[in-house]
Amino acid sequence: MIKIDYNAKLKNILDEFLRSNQVCFDKFELQCGEFVEKLVECEQKLVEVQIKRYAVMVREEHFQNKSRCLEEEAHVRYIDHYPKMVT
Numbered sequence: 001m002i003k004i005d006y007n008a009k010l011k012n013i014l015d016e017f018l019r020s021n022q023v024c025f026d027k028f029e030l031q032c033g034e035f036v037e038k039l040v041e042c043e044q045k046l047v048e049v050q051i052k053r054y055a056v057m058v059r060e061e062h063f064q065n066k067s068r069c070l071e072e073e074a075h076v077r078y079i080d081h082y083p084k085m086v087t
Contacts, residue, residue, distance in 0.1 A: 013035070
């Protein structure tokens with residue numbers, strides 16, 4: 001996974017723009033456009049990851065509940081309702 005510091009990248013773009021007034025507005029607009037596209041793409045990937053994570057958590061909870069029920073059923077089977085009296 002590649003982590004991109006978008007705040008730093010945007011700051012660098014703005015610094016370059018302010019430092020040299022010779023940077024044409026088209027180039028600035030193009031760089032910001034690419035930045036926004038990447039940001040939207042990263043947001044979409046984040047949503048996908050969160051959805052998959054949630055699905056895994058739900059599935060894991062389901063299996064835990066199922067195994068708990070099986071353990072409870074197994075525990076109930078071995079209860080002796082009629083204990084033998086020792087004389």
